[in-house]
Amino acid sequence: MSKLTVLSPEGYPPAVTTAGLSAPLDGLKGKTVFLVDVGFENSDNFMRQLQGWLGEHEPSIKTEVVRWADQHRPDPVLSERIRSQGDAAILGVGL
Amino acid sequence: MCSPEVSGHVKELEVDYGVPSVGVHADVFARLVEAVSRQNGQPRARRAFVPTPVTTKTPAELRGYIEGNDPISGRPFYEQLVEELTRALADEDLRGTESDRSTPRLLEPGSEDDLQQVFIDNYWTDFLPIVLPTEERVQRMLKGTSHAPDELVGSLRPTGYRELWEFTVEKVAVNAVMAGARPEYLPVILALAASGVTARQSSTSSMANLAVVNGPIRDEIGMGSGIGALGPYNHANATIGRAYGLLSQNLQGGSRPGTTYMGAQGNPFNYSSVTFAENEEASPWSPYHVQEGHQPDESTVSPFYVWGASWNEGIRDTWQENLKAMLGGQDPFMGAILTLDPIVARDLVARGFDTKEKLVAWIHENVRMRADLYWDRFTMRNLMHDIARRGEEPWATYAKAAPGDLLPVFEPDLIKIVVVGGSSNGQWYSFNGRTLDPRFRNDPSDPMTVSVDAWR
Numbered sequence A: 001m002s003k004l005t006v007l008s009p010e011g012y013p014p015a016v017t018t019a020g021l022s023a024p025l026d027g028l029k030g031k032t033v034f035l036v037d038v039g040f041e042n043s044d045n046f047m048r049q050l051q052g053w054l055g056e057h058e059p060s061i062k063t064e065v066v067r068w069a070d071q072h073r074p075d076p077v078l079s080e081r082i083r084s085q086g087d088a089a090i091l092g093v094g095l
Numbered sequence B: 001m002c003s004p005e006v007s008g009h010v011k012e013l014e015v016d017y018g019v020p021s022v023g024v025h026a027d028v029f030a031r032l033v034e035a036v037s038r039q040n041g042q043p044r045a046r047r048a049f050v051p052t053p054v055t056t057k058t059p060a061e062l063r064g065y066i067e068g069n070d071p072i073s074g075r076p077f078y079e080q081l082v083e084e085l086t087r088a089l090a091d092e093d094l095r096g097t098e099s100d101r102s103t104p105r106l107l108e109p110g111s112e113d114d115l116q117q118v119f120i121d122n123y124w125t126d127f128l129p130i131v132l133p134t135e136e137r138v139q140r141m142l143k144g145t146s147h148a149p150d151e152l153v154g155s156l157r158p159t160g161y162r163e164l165w166e167f168t169v170e171k172v173a174v175n176a177v178m179a180g181a182r183p184e185y186l187p188v189i190l191a192l193a194a195s196g197v198t199a200r201q202s203s204t205s206s207m208a209n210l211a212v213v214n215g216p217i218r219d220e221i222g223m224g225s226g227i228g229a230l231g232p233y234n235h236a237n238a239t240i241g242r243a244y245g246l247l248s249q250n251l252q253g254g255s256r257p258g259t260t261y262m263g264a265q266g267n268p269f270n271y272s273s274v275t276f277a278e279n280e281e282a283s284p285w286s287p288y289h290v291q292e293g294h295q296p297d298e299s300t301v302s303p304f305y306v307w308g309a310s311w312n313e314g315i316r317d318t319w320q321e322n323l324k325a326m327l328g329g330q331d332p333f334m335g336a337i338l339t340l341d342p343i344v345a346r347d348l349v350a351r352g353f354d355t356k357e358k359l360v361a362w363i364h365e366n367v368r369m370r371a372d373l374y375w376d377r378f379t380m381r382n383l384m385h386d387i388a389r390r391g392e393e394p395w396a397t398y399a400k401a402a403p404g405d406l407l408p409v410f411e412p413d414l415i416k417i418v419v420v421g422g423s424s425n426g427q428w429y430s431f432n433g434r435t436l437d438p439r440f441r442n443d444p445s446d447p448m449t450v451s452v453d454a455w456r
Helices: A043-057 A076-085 B003-017 B027-039 B061-065 B075-084 B091-093 B112-122 B136-143 B167-180 B184-192 B234-251 B318-326 B342-350 B357-368 B378-389 B397-398
Strands: A032-037 A062-067 A088-094 B019-025 B049-050 B152-156 B164-166 B206-214 B275-277 B300-313 B338-342 B367-369 B406-408 B417-418 B427-434
Touching: A032 A043, A032 A076, A043 A062, A043 A088, A043 B061, A062 A076, A088 B003, A088 B112, B003 B019, B003 B027, B019 B027, B019 B075, B027 B049, B027 B357, B049 B075, B049 B367, B061 B075, B091 B112, B136 B167, B136 B184, B152 B167, B152 B184, B164 B167, B164 B234, B167 B184, B184 B234, B184 B300, B206 B234, B234 B275, B300 B318, B318 B357, B357 B417, B378 B397
Parallel strands: A032 A062, A032 A088, A088 B019, B019 B049, B206 B275, B338 B417
Antiparallel strands: B152 B164, B206 B300, B300 B427, B338 B427, B367 B406
16 A cells, blocks of 8 residues: 655644742741732632631741732732742642 | 732742742642743642632632632641741752753554553543544645744743643644645645634633634635534635644643642533635725735635634614623623624615625624623723723723613624624624634734634
């Protein structure tokens, strides 16, 4: 049976560029963690519940629930604030 | 779909601001999050999962998620968060990854049956047989345009905050061959590819597309605008629509359940992308593309997103109440695309609607929804609430409405009217659909009615 040669139907992916993670923390005790509601449905309630749970079980961790300005864009103002005032961030919820 | 955005913002905080950050996602997105992390150059980006769904859960149920286990790692959710923020990182994590993922021009030679299976195994088809894109067939397809095979056409992606894949004229022609299209259809197919509007959107809400062709190209390639135009009764309509779907999934980097497609049920309109020509000759109104600023002798194609459609028949004495009921339950974010048989259009003219704009104004004014229902919609909660919060009108005013106040379901720019059909029945559909929101376009200023002539 003769063989056919055909073209690939796929497009061209962009090259993956390096993007390293930031250094880990030595623990969360006494740290400030921003709980970032990215703005999707029920994320505000989720972050408030997480804040409440942390307040009860890990009271040394300082938390603040904040809202990302626009789900579909970077938020440089909030990001700068988290960098200057926080040690870590938890973002969500991806759904 | 929101997980790519959360992953993107995690990366921004990690890379641009040096803040260790964890993304929390619903567990149904685990494979997608992993794929996005790899594409972001962070294969082990910090992440934790809670059960699906999140949207409809009470605060107590959400607390239960936090007190329970991460369903992917199996460890307590809080422990997962701590682990992600404190675990020692490998050199690869600190450095990130870099790779070139170039795709080949030619596949390994094979028999007809073997190659059909290769295309199926790689999710390059719609699981119906394809025409294999041999060099000879692709060369023949390329005769349908004056553009060079290696000319860059544009870029596509399955949703916002995912990577954009690029493609050339030849790549579009390959997919056109697969769909069974003829060379003379290629300018329409290239225009759809250049629109930046994918026909394989990955939304959990199962989106599909509708594409309206206007101008002289309709007759030149024999498109259907009469009886059966929206169904499988015209070669050009059928294969252009199929090509639009195939090129979208293949040129954007895939449409695979779990990684690049997340529609809960899928959408049957994805098979055809509902592609047809407007029946300009039988319409009493201006053609759609003229309304969008084009000349009557220009050829264009206009892609839309749709979820589904409601059917109706005739303009009878109760038509106004009928129309309110038909449109009143549709989604305000997605808008309404009315496809009216010429009988319906002429009957509306007889009742005073001598322009499409007058009908649009009537619908905007009279089709209403209670404010509490309006703001309880999935799309309004997830995509429009932020806009209202930022003060953009009219949504800022709508957000202040009392629960029982009646709000317009559709803003005027989300009501589109197209005349199509062969007058065997006064049939009309309202597709719940819209043009791509500027927030999700590759460039917010991209036109949503695209020139076909530019791709001849």
